Amino acid sequence: MKLWLDGGLQDIETARVSVFDHGLTVGDGIFETVKAVHGRPFALTRHLDRLTRSARGLGLPDPDLDEVRRACTAVLDASPMPLGRLRITYTGGHGPLGSDRGEHGTTLVVAVGESARRPDSTAVITVPWTRNERGAVTGLKTTSYAENVVALARAREQGASEALFGNTVGQLCEGTGSNVFVVLDGEIHTPPLASGCLAGITRALVVEWTGAKETDLPLDVLRSADEIFLTSTLRDVQAVHRVDDRQLPGVPGPVTAKAMRVFDERAGDDLDP
Numbered sequence: 001m002k003l004w005l006d007g008g009l010q011d012i013e014t015a016r017v018s019v020f021d022h023g024l025t026v027g028d029g030i031f032e033t034v035k036a037v038h039g040r041p042f043a044l045t046r047h048l049d050r051l052t053r054s055a056r057g058l059g060l061p062d063p064d065l066d067e068v069r070r071a072c073t074a075v076l077d078a079s080p081m082p083l084g085r086l087r088i089t090y091t092g093g094h095g096p097l098g099s100d101r102g103e104h105g106t107t108l109v110v111a112v113g114e115s116a117r118r119p120d121s122t123a124v125i126t127v128p129w130t131r132n133e134r135g136a137v138t139g140l141k142t143t144s145y146a147e148n149v150v151a152l153a154r155a156r157e158q159g160a161s162e163a164l165f166g167n168t169v170g171q172l173c174e175g176t177g178s179n180v181f182v183v184l185d186g187e188i189h190t191p192p193l194a195s196g197c198l199a200g201i202t203r204a205l206v207v208e209w210t211g212a213k214e215t216d217l218p219l220d221v222l223r224s225a226d227e228i229f230l231t232s233t234l235r236d237v238q239a240v241h242r243v244d245d246r247q248l249p250g251v252p253g254p255v256t257a258k259a260m261r262v263f264d265e266r267a268g269d270d271l272d273p
Contacts, residue, residue, distance in 0.1 A: 002078040003111040004071035009078060012111070021107055023091030026099055027144035029107075030054040030091075033177075033233050036084035036112060037271065039076045042233075044069070045272050046201045050141060051088060057140040061106060063090050071110040085115045085234060089143065118235050120252055120260070123160040123242035124175070126222065127151045131165045131173040133196030141198060148176035160242070162230060166219035167196045178235060179203035181212060183227035183255045188212035202231040202263075205273060209266050210259050222246070227253035229260075237263045 001012040023029030032051050035042040048065050055063055072086060089109040095102035129151065132138060151163035155176075162175045174180060174197035181190045190207065191197050192214040206212055222228060228240040228248065237260040239252035252260060266273065 002075060003109060004075050005109050006107060007067075009074050015109075017107060017109065018094045020094050020097070020102075021091055022093060022095035022101060023089065023107065023143050025095065025097060027142065027146075028058070028060075028092035028095070028099075028101065029089060029143035030058060030060070030141055031143055032088045032141060034072070034086040034088065035115075035233050036076055036081075036086045038082060039080050039084075040271055041072055041076070041086055042267065042271050043201050043205070043273060044072065046204070047088070050199065050201065051090065054140040054142065055090065058137065058142060060090065060092060063106070063108065067108065068110065071108065075110050075112050079112050081112070081114045083115045083117065084112045086110070086112045091143065115234055118238055121239035121241040121250065122162065122230070122235075123158075124162045124164055124228075124230070124240050125155050125158050125160045125244055126219065127154060127163045127165060129165065131167045131196040133167045133169075133173070133194065135196070138196050139193060139198060152176045164222070164243075170219055171195050172217040172219050172221055173197050174200075175230060175232075178230040178232040181206065181229050181231065181259075182217065182221055182225035183229075183253065184221075184225060186226075186255060188255060188259065189215040189217060191215070191217055200231060200233075202233060202236060205266070206231050206237060206259060206263060209262050227256045229256045236260070236267070 002009045005015045032047045091107045093106045094104035155163040165173045167173045173195045179200040222243045230238045239256045
């Protein structure tokens, strides 16, 4: 296995990032997860646009997108697989043991791991912790993921694959690594970006391709929605059959099934929509 580190391919066993890298010491970094289908990345342009937005939001220099594209191609060519998780990580680089940044330049890592198609439906839980819709890094895809690690661990303990957050005013927000949609009276709704959720790439495509509405929703809408589904890079569109102790049908509902079909067809027609 090969990965890209600061300018070229390296063996995964010998590649090294400094123990003083700011991405490690204080979580000063951003990342993107890109689906790769038979060695080709999906929606890469949208992911790189978001990578740049996250870098600017964090105060990092704009990443060299030409290098990132070269790195993605090189890594995928070196490790062919039917379905892959391509991970782009960009950090503040070597820095002091504190919050101040150093002057050694940024770190870029691109790696890929094999993935498998997700089940058509899954279970989720809600958690008591909140997303801060007014935080300094709200909406940025940063490497500061400890909150998500804790919430996802609780979901796993309860036989679920995702944990859903409300925000500080009790509105539905997002999952640890997904966006959430609900079906109400036949219409698809998802929380707006102002709720504090990440501007998911798959979320945006589903909104465009299905006409879903961005709507402020109370967290307890999960107890009454006709259908619920998640979106993310590797889930695509995935139905929810259980929320906490509420059971929903074990197969995708009609609106969710249509959204799944539309997404599969449109994504199959264009790998960089």
